[in-house]
Amino acid sequence: MIRKKQTVHLFAKDITGDIIKDRQEVVINWRSGQLVLDEPPFNGGQDIGPDPFTAILSGLVGCTLTTLRMYIKRKEWDITDIHCSVNMSQEEDPFKTSIVRTITFGQPVTDEQKEKLLWIAKNCPAARLLQGEIVIDTHLSDDASVPAGTGNYPLPNADSMLRSEN
Numbered sequence: 001m002i003r004k005k006q007t008v009h010l011f012a013k014d015i016t017g018d019i020i021k022d023r024q025e026v027v028i029n030w031r032s033g034q035l036v037l038d039e040p041p042f043n044g045g046q047d048i049g050p051d052p053f054t055a056i057l058s059g060l061v062g063c064t065l066t067t068l069r070m071y072i073k074r075k076e077w078d079i080t081d082i083h084c085s086v087n088m089s090q091e092e093d094p095f096k097t098s099i100v101r102t103i104t105f106g107q108p109v110t111d112e113q114k115e116k117l118l119w120i121a122k123n124c125p126a127a128r129l130l131q132g133e134i135v136i137d138t139h140l141s142d143d144a145s146v147p148a149g150t151g152n153y154p155l156p157n158a159d160s161m162l163r164s165e166n
Contacts, residue, residue, distance in 0.1 A: 014148045025049070056130075057086045057099070063126030064103065071120045077113060081106025099130065 016029045017037075024045035028035040037052055039045030050058060061084045072079045083106070088099045103121055121127065141151030 053088070057088060060099065060101065060124075060126045060130065061086055063124045064101065064121050067124035068103070068117060068120055071117070079105055079107050079109060079113075101127075 011031065013031055017026050018029075019026045024039040024043065025048060026037040028037060035055075036049035037055055038047055038049040039051050040047045043051070045051070064084045065082055068082055072082075083104045084101065085103075086099060086101045088097060090097050101121070103117070105117075109117070137149055139149065139151030140153040143152075
């Protein structure tokens with residue numbers, strides 16, 4: 001029996017965002033509320049929320065720490081305090097983004113524990129997402145209520161038509 005790969009959406013409801021005229025502030029709507037993203041003043045914003053890159057790296061920090069906490073709890077290790085620092089750099093030619101992450105513990109950790117915790121951190125879901133192949137399928141729509149990944153533009157087979165024109 002041959003099984004087809006299934007695409008499973010991780011969220012029951014789309015994450016959406018809106019921006020208004022003359023503002024850099026973006027209101028993100030997620031399952032339980034809202035989050036404001038904004039640019040720093042040097043990019044035309046008011047810095048009233050994290051910028052998009054900060055939000056991405058914050059997701060990595062949050063996932064790293066909660067995944068480590070779950071593992072430590074399951075192992076019943078006496079590690080109460082965990083700190084995670086991240087930053088990123090970009091090279092232009094060829095374009096490459098590098099994320100650096102450092103994790104520290106408030107208690108002594110054995111070499112055996114360090115080895116396992118490093119493996120767990122490297123394989124937390126957000127790290128795997130950021131290190132894996134990512135495809136962004138973008139569509140335009142005249143209707144803001146359509147689900148993510150749908151819309152009325154590009155037209156069906158538009159990608160193949162564009163390739164044949166070039």
